[in-house]
Amino acid sequence: MENIVSHHTDHHEEHEAHESIKIDGFWLFLVSDVLLFGALFATFIVLRTHYAEGPTSQDLFDVKEFTIETFVLLTSSFTSGLATLEMNKGHVKSLITWLIVTALLGATFVGFEIHEFSGMVSEGYKMSTSAFLSGFFTLVGTHGCHVSLGLIWMIGLIIQVARRGFTPVTERKLSIISLYWHFLDAVWIFIFTVVYLIGVM
Amino acid sequence: MKHIESRQASHGSTTSYIIGFVLSILLTILPLWLVVNHVLNRTALIVTIMIMAALQFLIQLLFFMHIRESEKPRYNVLAIILGIVFVITIVGGSAWIMTFNSQVQ
Amino acid sequence: MEPKFKISHFFIHGDPLILGADVSIGIATVMIIFVLTYFKKWKWLWKEWLTTVDHKKIGIMYVIAALLMLFRGGVDALLMRTQLALPNLKVLLSEHYNEIFTTHGTIMILFMAMPLIFAMMNIVIPLQIGARDVAYPFLNAISFWLFFFGAMLLNLSFVIGGSPNAGWVGYPPLSELQFNPGPGENFYVLAIQISGIGSLATGINFLVTILKMRTKGMRLMDMPLFTWSVLATSILIIAAFPVITVTMLLLFLDRFAGAHFFTMTHGGDPMMYINLFWIWGHPEVYIVILPAFGIFSEVTSVFSKKVTFGYTSMVVSMMLISFYAYFTWVHHFFTMGAGAGVNTFFAVSTMIIAIPTGVKVFNWLLTMYQGRIRLTEPMLWTIAFIPCFAIGGATGVMLSIAPADYQYHNSYFLIAHFHQVLIGGTVFGMFAGLTYWWPKMFGFKLNETLGRWAFWLWNIGFYACFMPQYALGFMGMTRRIYTYGWDMGWAPLNLISSIGAVIMGIAFLFQVWEIAYSVKYGERDTTGDPWDGHTLEWSLPSPAPKYNFAVLPEVHGRDAWWKTKEAKERGDYEEKKQELEPIHYPKNSGIPFILSVFFFIAGFGFTFEWVWMGALGLLGVAICLIVRSFQYDTDYYISVDEIKETEAALRGEV
Ligand code: HEM
Ligand SMILES: [Cu+2]
Numbered sequence: 001m002e003n004i005v006s007h008h009t010d011h012h013e014e015h016e017a018h019e020s021i022k023i024d025g026f027w028l029f030l031v032s033d034v035l036l037f038g039a040l041f042a043t044f045i046v047l048r049t050h051y052a053e054g055p056t057s058q059d060l061f062d063v064k065e066f067t068i069e070t071f072v073l074l075t076s077s078f079t080s081g082l083a084t085l086e087m088n089k090g091h092v093k094s095l096i097t098w099l100i101v102t103a104l105l106g107a108t109f110v111g112f113e114i115h116e117f118s119g120m121v122s123e124g125y126k127m128s129t130s131a132f133l134s135g136f137f138t139l140v141g142t143h144g145c146h147v148s149l150g151l152i153w154m155i156g157l158i159i160q161v162a163r164r165g166f167t168p169v170t171e172r173k174l175s176i177i178s179l180y181w182h183f184l185d186a187v188w189i190f191i192f193t194v195v196y197l198i199g200v201m
Numbered sequence: 202m203k204h205i206e207s208r209q210a211s212h213g214s215t216t217s218y219i220i221g222f223v224l225s226i227l228l229t230i231l232p233l234w235l236v237v238n239h240v241l242n243r244t245a246l247i248v249t250i251m252i253m254a255a256l257q258f259l260i261q262l263l264f265f266m267h268i269r270e271s272e273k274p275r276y277n278v279l280a281i282i283l284g285i286v287f288v289i290t291i292v293g294g295s296a297w298i299m300t301f302n303s304q305v306q
Numbered sequence: 307m308e309p310k311f312k313i314s315h316f317f318i319h320g321d322p323l324i325l326g327a328d329v330s331i332g333i334a335t336v337m338i339i340f341v342l343t344y345f346k347k348w349k350w351l352w353k354e355w356l357t358t359v360d361h362k363k364i365g366i367m368y369v370i371a372a373l374l375m376l377f378r379g380g381v382d383a384l385l386m387r388t389q390l391a392l393p394n395l396k397v398l399l400s401e402h403y404n405e406i407f408t409t410h411g412t413i414m415i416l417f418m419a420m421p422l423i424f425a426m427m428n429i430v431i432p433l434q435i436g437a438r439d440v441a442y443p444f445l446n447a448i449s450f451w452l453f454f455f456g457a458m459l460l461n462l463s464f465v466i467g468g469s470p471n472a473g474w475v476g477y478p479p480l481s482e483l484q485f486n487p488g489p490g491e492n493f494y495v496l497a498i499q500i501s502g503i504g505s506l507a508t509g510i511n512f513l514v515t516i517l518k519m520r521t522k523g524m525r526l527m528d529m530p531l532f533t534w535s536v537l538a539t540s541i542l543i544i545a546a547f548p549v550i551t552v553t554m555l556l557l558f559l560d561r562f563a564g565a566h567f568f569t570m571t572h573g574g575d576p577m578m579y580i581n582l583f584w585i586w587g588h589p590e591v592y593i594v595i596l597p598a599f600g601i602f603s604e605v606t607s608v609f610s611k612k613v614t615f616g617y618t619s620m621v622v623s624m625m626l627i628s629f630y631a632y633f634t635w636v637h638h639f640f641t642m643g644a645g646a647g648v649n650t651f652f653a654v655s656t657m658i659i660a661i662p663t664g665v666k667v668f669n670w671l672l673t674m675y676q677g678r679i680r681l682t683e684p685m686l687w688t689i690a691f692i693p694c695f696a697i698g699g700a701t702g703v704m705l706s707i708a709p710a711d712y713q714y715h716n717s718y719f720l721i722a723h724f725h726q727v728l729i730g731g732t733v734f735g736m737f738a739g740l741t742y743w744w745p746k747m748f749g750f751k752l753n754e755t756l757g758r759w760a761f762w763l764w765n766i767g768f769y770a771c772f773m774p775q776y777a778l779g780f781m782g783m784t785r786r787i788y789t790y791g792w793d794m795g796w797a798p799l800n801l802i803s804s805i806g807a808v809i810m811g812i813a814f815l816f817q818v819w820e821i822a823y824s825v826k827y828g829e830r831d832t833t834g835d836p837w838d839g840h841t842l843e844w845s846l847p848s849p850a851p852k853y854n855f856a857v858l859p860e861v862h863g864r865d866a867w868w869k870t871k872e873a874k875e876r877g878d879y880e881e882k883k884q885e886l887e888p889i890h891y892p893k894n895s896g897i898p899f900i901l902s903v904f905f906f907i908a909g910f911g912f913t914f915e916w917v918w919m920g921a922l923g924l925l926g927v928a929i930c931l932i933v934r935s936f937q938y939d940t941d942y943y944i945s946v947d948e949i950k951e952t953e954a955a956l957r958g959e960v
Contacts, residue, residue: 018890021441021518027277028510028544031284036548038288039582042295043556043567050573052566063237070229078222081265085215128564131573138559138567152928156935169938182265186258192229193254197236198247276517280544287545287632295581298636301644 019172026176030183033146037187040142041194044135048199054130057199060120066196069112070188073147076105077185084178092165095174096158102181103154106147113144136195143191146184153177221264228257323402328465357894359443360852364450365428366747369740371454372421375413376814378461382410384811387771391804393792403788404471405490409460411474412494416501417457419594419728422736424453424505426597427512427536429747430739433843433850434530436521436859436866441514442507443892444940449504449511451902456501459909463493467913470494473786475583476557478568478576483561489913492561495554496909500902502551509543512536521842522860527621530841530864531607531614534621535600538628539593545632546589553582562915577642584635592631595727596624598735599666602688605738606670608839609685610677613865616669623662630659640708641715649708656706660699667692682837683757687738690765694730698723701776716786719779722772729768737764737817745836749848750828756820763813771806774799832958840868847956853891853944856953857884886950888943895940901930 048057083098117137120126127137157177161170232250235241241249262268268278342348355363385406389397398406428446432439440446463469470490472481481491516537520529529537557579559565566574607614614620636644636652670692679685701723705714714720745751778799783790790796829836835844842859843850845867860882863869873879908923 021514024277024518025442025445025510025514028280028513031280032506032510032544032548034281034284034288035291035545036552038291039549039552039585041288042292043552043578043582045292045296046299046578047567047573047575050575052571052573054572063233067233071226074222074225074229077225077261077265078218081218081221082215085218126564127559128566129572131566131569131575134556134559134565134567134574138556138565153935156932160936164938173935179266182261185265186261189229189254189257189261193232193250197232197250201236201239201243201246283541284545290632291549291585294635295578295585298581298644298648299575299578301642301648 019168022172023175023179026179030179033183034187037139037142037190040135040139041190044139044195047131047135050131052130052132054133055125057132057136057195060125060136061196061200062116063200065112065116066192069109069116070192072105072109072112073185073188076102076109077182079105080178080181084174087166087171087174090166092161096162099154099158099161103151103158106151106154106181110144110148110151113140117141140191140195143184143187146187150177150180150184153180217264221260224260224264225257228253228260324465331465352896353894356899357447357896359439359447359892359894359898361428361432361440361443361446362747362850362852364446365425365430367450367454368421368425368428369747371457372418372425375417375421375457379410379413379418380811380814382406382413384807386410387804387807389788390790390800392801393790393794393797395789398788400788401471404473404786405464405469407786408470408473408476408494409464412460412470412498413457414728415474415590415594416498417453417460419732419736420501420505421453421457422740423539423594423597423732424449424508426532426601426736426739426743427508427539429743430843431512431515431533431536432519433746433846433854434533434841435516435519435524436842436855436861437515437519438854438858438889439892440511441519442511444895444898444934445507446511447895447898448901449508451898452504452507452905453501455902455906456497456499456504456909459500459906459913460493460497462910463490467493475580475587477583478557478560478579479570481557482569484569489915492558492913492915495558495561496913499551499554499558500905500909502547502554505543506547506551509540509547513540513544516540521855521858524861524866527618528861528864528866530600531603531617531620531624532597532600532841535596535598535603535624538624539596542589542593542596542628542631546586546593549582550586550590553579553586556582558912562912577639580639580642581635584638585632587638588635589631591724591727592627594732595735596628598691598732598739599624601735601739601742602670602691603673604841605684605688605742606673606677607865608742608837609680609682609688610674611680611838612673612677613840614669615672615675616665617864619665620669623665626662627659630655630662634659637706637708637711640711653706653708657703660703660706663699667696682741683752683754683761684738684742684837686758686761687734687741690761691730691734691738694726694734694768698726698730701726714779716784717779718775718783718785721785722775722779725772725775729772734764742837743843745831746834746843746846746848746850748825750824750830751836752824753820753828756816756823760813760816760820763809763816767806767809767811767813769806770809771803774803774806778803835867838871840865842867845870851952851956853889853949856886856889856949886946888945889949890941891944892941893939895934897930897934901927904930 079098080102083095083102086095086098120133125133127134154177157170157173161174164170232253235246235249240246262281268275268281342351355367358364385398386403389395389403428440431437467489470476470481470486470493472478472486472491472494476491476494479485481494516529516533556565556567560567560569560574566572568574568576568579570576603614603620634652634656636648637656640649640653670688681689701719705711705720705723741752741757778796781794781796781799783794783796783800790800831848834847836848837844842861845859846854859866870879904923904926906923907926908920911917911919911921911923
């Protein structure tokens with residue numbers, strides 16, 4: 001009997017070690033994503049004055065719009081942190097609530113971005129207008145795609161947690177998505193600074 | 202439930218999230234204000250807002266992503282630092298290398 | 307939107323070469339299907355291979371795929387050398403010549419060298435560090451299948467749609483829509499993209515495996531040097547591959563969405579592509595050489611019966627190389643004219659990287675010095691590597707002198723340099739590794755006599771092929787020309803070079819023969835330790851059971867297995883009887899394969915700009931990922947009884 005019990009805890013610990021190792025891998029993924037954005041930033045910076053015949057950044061960016069966007073994403077990063085706190089306390093319901101808030105804020109952010117992009121396109125400023133705009137759409141759009149993927153993923157996770165509650169696996173997944181979400185906010189800070197603020201200077 | 206208890210100690214508190222949030226807001230508003238009101242000359246302004254962005258990045262890492270709280274050895278800290286060194290190399294290097302372009306054009 | 311490519315673009319006609327390829331691919335497919343059906347092997351193929359998550363099997367699949375790609379790339383090479391053997395030949399038209407050097411380079415670097423190092427990593431790393439698997443077995447399977455389908459996508463271009471023709475570096479503006487309206491460059495971009503995701507995942511997987519899954523007692527500084535080399539390579543993969551992903555994405559957007567990153571108009575800048583490409587490209591060449599360094603360290607130590615000389619300096623120099631490799635990329639485009647400051651900086655950084663490389667060469671030599679050397683096949687490859695790499699390194703340093711490079715750049719001197727380091731370094735290294743670990747993979751040794759034939763032919767062929775190319779470079783022959791006149795005076799050296807290439811082709815045939823012969827007659831490895839090895843993989847039976855270690859070993863210091871053997875000999879080895887416990891093991895899964903098929907479909911669709919098909923493929927990918935995310939029952943326990951049975955059978959006790 002004793003033997004069986006000790007086995008059981010062993011398996012349990014093994015399982016947790018297994019889950020924590022996935023978080024390590026995710027950190028490395030984030031580092032590689034940092035490099036991905038690094039290459040996009042490098043391209044944007046090199047091409048940022050290549051307006052060709054197209055509009056300049058001063059013509060395009062609307063301070064009010066990108067400020068709101070920034071605060072929406074920043075707040076969502078905060079609420080996703082609150083969700084993590086609820087997970088640590090073991091409260092499934094409030095965790096899910098905060099995740100939903102986070103997802104809604106994320107969706108608002110994406111909505112703003114789509115609005116911004118479609119406004120530009122409807123004025124005839126497209127990817128093909130100039131190297132500057134190619135760089136802009138690609139850098140900001142890649143970030144937007146990351147956020148959108150995060151949204152889908154978050155919804156999937158909400159369903160999983162609602163069904164299963166807290167297990168080592170769902171907890172690991174929740175930790176990972178919150179890392180991802182904070183990371184996206186961190187990348188946005190640089191888009192905010194390098195693309196928008198310097199752009200309107 | 203063991204895993205839940207063991208997490209509790211390590212994943213920050215409401216206060217740390219609030220501090221992080223407030224600092225982030227400040228570090229967003231400040232550069233915005235500086236830029237909109239043209240407070241400094243161009244170069245100084247760029248340097249200042251880049252520093253603030255870097256600070257905010259650090260705040261995300263410390264207060265939200267709890268990078269300090271991983272178990273030792275902290276490979277993830279090492280990895281992030283190495284990543285940042287490489288990113289600075291890519292961005293700075295490319296900008297430097299490609300400046301010839303503006304000379305030629 | 308009116309689809310740009312119609313079915314009429316699909317099959318290429320009017321060329322006997324391609325018709326021949328079409329026919330032989332058709333026949334081969336039919337034959338494979340027939341054989342599988344006749345011997346009722348479909349189920350076996352699916353259960354044992356296509357769905358496996360076992361790193362050893364994945365490693366073997368990498369070996370097979372890489373050798374096939376070596377064959378394909380080798381045929382390309384022979385075609386080129388035939389065309390260049392004498393002046394004014396018309397074996398290939400100029401367009402075909404362009405296509406063939408493009409696919410040759412892309413295949414050899416990305417679909418031959420990379421999978422071969424992945425093969426070695428997969429087969430060896432968990433065994434060497436006393437682990438039961440890699441950190442993420444499922445992801446590992448995804449990596450393999452993404453590589454595989456990426457490679458298939460590129461190979462398909464030969465018969466469908468037309469091959470890319472802008473070189474393995476794919477420089478714009480030549481690779482842009484304006485000069486390359488066909489689907490060829492799309493194949494290139496998307497194949498690299500798909501396999502690149504897999505490579506990145508492999509980098510992450512092995513870095514975590516090495517950092518987190520080492521067995522009890524193995525500190526970082528106790529790790530075998532091959533493990534260290536894979537650690538260094540993994541860091542470089544994680545740092546470099548995101549950049550090629552971006553580069554290919556931007557080129558794709560130029561071609562597909564009318565962006566202007568690298569175009570000649572609207573402010574685009576082709577030079578930025580070159581810059582980005584080499585930010586990845588230079589680390590990439592070190593990604594493929596570092597594991598070879600690791601293999602040479604293992605081999606010299608085992609076959610000299612000595613511990614590696616200067617272990618610490620070996621580790622330090624590998625880590626330095628993997629760091630510096632990120633700071634030298636401009637040496638590939640000194641001639642772009644970025645100015646004296648830039649060129650000087652990168653010339654010096656390039657020369658610096660030769661120093662740790664030199665340290666390693668001396669360490670290998672000193673490891674062999676006064677050792678009891680056994681000239682087995684792995685050792686032969688290692689010994690041949692050293693002078694070869696010394697020349698390659700020296701010519702590399704010549705190339706790194708920026709002003710001199712204005713002469714050498716894109717001449718045959720450059721071609722000779724990188725073949726010297728890639729063949730003499732990476733390929734010889736992988737041959738050493740393959741022959742060294744072959745018994746561990748399959749349970750039998752490769753035939754030494756045939757191996758020696760292959761070895762000598764490879765070496766003779768290699769020097770005959772590439773030494774003349776240095777001279778040709780000085781004589782003004784530039785890379786990528788498809789023909790030349792008698793008046794240039796290049797004919798004799800080119801002829802020698804082509805003969806050398808044929809000899810290497812024959813050498814490859816000997817290797818095929820060697821493998822085929824050994825399957826039947828090769829010496830069986832019953833001990834699990836045929837070379838009297840030093841590291842943990844040799845403590846296991848060959849081939850190792852799927853869970854590798856029935857009981858995880860505890861090690862103290864370097865060369866753990868050697869120490870154990872010595873202790874046993876001295877008689878002061880006490881075997882700790884450890885209870886067997888059930889082993890946690892991942893279940894096989896079809897998702898990696900299916901997901902990669904969807905990636906392939908998406909890649910194919912976007913290649914022909916059939917958006918519906920691309921979208922369909924991506925949808926399939928998304929569904930696979932979601933299905934996986936909702937799967938919770940992904941592992942099981944191997945029971946103690948099953949372990950006991952397996953172990954008894956392996957040790958011949960049944
Ligand atoms: C000892 C260290 C090395 C030095 C100093 C060195 C230096 C160089 C330089 C300066 C070039 C550019 C020449 C030009 O384009 O004009 C070059 C090209 C190249 N090197 Fe090396 N190299 C070294 C080792 C290696 C290794 C180990 C590999 C691969 C295993 C390698 C593979 C290549 C390749 C593939 C190219 C040319 C690619 C192309 O343009 O298509 N090199 N090397
Ligand atoms: Cu290089």
